[in-house]
Amino acid sequence: MSVHTHITHSGPALTEAARAVIEAAGEQWTDLRSDVFATLAAFARPASAYDIAEAASARIGRRLAANSVYRILDLFVANNVARRVESRNAYLVNEHPGCAHDCIFLVCEACGEATHIDDDRLGDALRGTARGAGFTPTRPVIEVHGRCGGCGTS
């Protein structure tokens, strides 16, 4: 496991970091993309594309259609500034863009929050197991459903 520092951003700094990543990838950082990113970042838990479309519409004062949101989310996910929570059909910002782990989401069945943890050993072990089965892994999906600390075990 490589030793490295996570730079965790929030608020405007996070948006700025996302902009840098997108531009470094040769993509444009448009006003709309910025608005969608900020909208997504403002959610405390995974947000569906339609949630984002609605909130972003309010933010920018006009209707933003779901398909535009999907286009932008696809770009974000491809460039690792946002993540998709597969078991929820929803999205989260990546709080340390530029740091590409196989990430693990702990999804609380009670409050709906998803916390993101990194553990390279698990991702590496999973990739190794897959390769051992003659499979060439590209994208692991590792999510755990359960109860977060705040929601207890009951």
Next chain:
Amino acid sequence: MSVHTHITHSGPALTEAARAVIEAAGEQWTDLRSDVFATLAAFARPASAYDIAEAASARIGRRLAANSVYRILDLFVANNVARRVESRNAYLVNEHPGCAHDCIFLVCEACGEATHIDDDRLGDALRGTARGAGFTPTRPVIEVHGRCGGCGTS
């Protein structure tokens, strides 16, 4: 990791094993459930509820609505005779029902097939990591997207 034998069924024997599990759980094994199970088992890759509804309709010679299929699939998943592939919104039969692992799916991006592997060490490690983060895991979702052996690495 416990030492045990996997009894892998196929065809009628698999359906029979599923029946036994469902009945042992105090649920009924109706003709319709049997038909839906056999229909699902006949798919070589993860099948959506609507795929199953269509194929089962053909099999039984009348329209079977999606909601009925969902009800039955929910029952199957709850009793571990079928599994849901979260990143595909699709279902697979569990070829060794009664053996409840945290299962891992290798989902081929080229041919769409999903192979099911077991590795208790990975599931246990993942649960342990989750607990280390103050989380009480109930259901891990472990899926890997990539290329299967038959589809190569290109």
Next chain:
DNA sequence: GCAGGCGATGTGATATTGTATCGTCGCGTG
């Protein structure tokens, strides 16, 4: 300046996936 290319976005339609509600049927039981 203007034509054309190109990426980003808008608009509307549509496809796919998943739920809710309510009625009916068959079956066991008092």
Next chain:
DNA sequence: CACGCGACGATACAATATCACATCGCCTGC
């Protein structure tokens, strides 16, 4: 037989995702 109950049918609906095509702004070659 009356009743309750689980399974199922039918319909509507909600939520998620994609497609096709038009438009707009910007940049470039001419």
